[in-house]
Amino acid sequence: MNRSTISVSVVIATYNYGRYLASAIDSVLAQTFQDYEVIVVDDGSTDQTYEVIQPYLDDPRIRYLRNEHLGQPRTKNAGIKASRGGYVAFLDADDRWLPSKLEKQVFLFEKDPSCRIGVVYSRRGWIDELGSPIDRGDRTPLRGDVLAPLFYRPFICFSSSMVRRSVLDEVGLFDETTQYSIDYDLWLRIALKYQFDFVDEPLTLYRTGHANMSSRQHERVWCVRKIIYRFLDEYGGRARLDPALIRMTLAEHCCDVAFAAGAGRPRVWLGWLARALGHRPWHAQAWRALATGWWPESVKATLKGRKGRSDRNDRPVSAVDEPLRMSVH
CATH class of the missing domain: 3.90.550.10 (Spore Coat Polysaccharide Biosynthesis Protein SpsA; Chain A)
Structure with a gap:
């Protein structure tokens, strides 16, 4: 054949x-x-x-x-x-x-x-x-x-x-x-x-x-990071995609890295959530994570108020309404 x-x-x-x-x-x-x-x-x-x-x-x-x-x-x-x-x-x-x-x-x-x-x-x-x-x-x-x-x-x-x-x-x-x-x-x-x-x-x-x-979560999110940036910077993805969509995707990926690190590593956790907010200052997922983290109760109350500012208005219409999770198959 x-x-x-x-x-x-x-x-x-x-x-x-x-x-x-x-x-x-x-x-x-x-x-x-x-x-x-x-x-x-x-x-x-x-x-x-x-x-x-x-x-x-x-x-x-x-x-x-x-x-x-x-x-x-x-x-x-x-x-x-x-x-x-x-x-x-x-x-x-x-x-x-x-x-x-x-x-x-x-x-x-x-x-x-x-x-x-x-x-x-x-x-x-x-x-x-x-x-x-x-x-x-x-x-x-x-x-x-x-x-x-x-x-x-x-x-x-x-x-x-x-x-x-x-x-x-x-x-x-x-x-x-x-x-x-x-x-x-x-x-x-x-x-x-x-x-x-x-x-x-x-x-x-x-x-x-x-x-x-779960044991592979840390490796997985770093593989995804490599794929995202190679697509944007080597394959020409930035020229094809809306900058707002890129910022949202990068913010959500930073949240994924933070969650993979876990609240047991507060400096790493906080650092990646800060990076998420650097991409999108009002990214609801990052604010929600911060609001439920290890902060003093007074700070949590302030952050919970901020998380209510939804980012739906600038969310791309084409986005699929599910959490960002990549296949490991």
């Missing part, structure tokens, strides 16, 4: 998710759209992943690649480099798809003969560690030129995404110098040049509650 004979390459990156891997692969095999290949890239798992994948290798559409533990960007890139499809769909090993996902996404791509659309994603449903549904809302899907709202708050579930292969050839693959929020970096680079579209259905089941993210 060569690239022209396959429509979709499904890249499943896994690291010690053997307990979920069969469910992920089965959800691909159940797709109504059957013109695909599956590349499972094992990032040096030490669990039962190797045993789980063996029965599936009798299917010629499924390939298994095993690397030493190199981290998620190199693992995902290995899958992309091995792929032969005109589209690349990503599925993390702990998530699942509904049967019509690939069919509906390919349909949207094929309706775009000018190739202006670089990414098609879908809504997601939530499941717990055991696969039971969780009643939780999804982020607001957006289509077209999504650069501004995407920069402000990422809203794409990684396992719901499908990318035109030619777009990856143009903008590059995942950045291998950072370990977290690698999808945020890639989506920003694509959004500089291409439009996004979505299927307005929860075609991806996103598993939550089985991993401890």
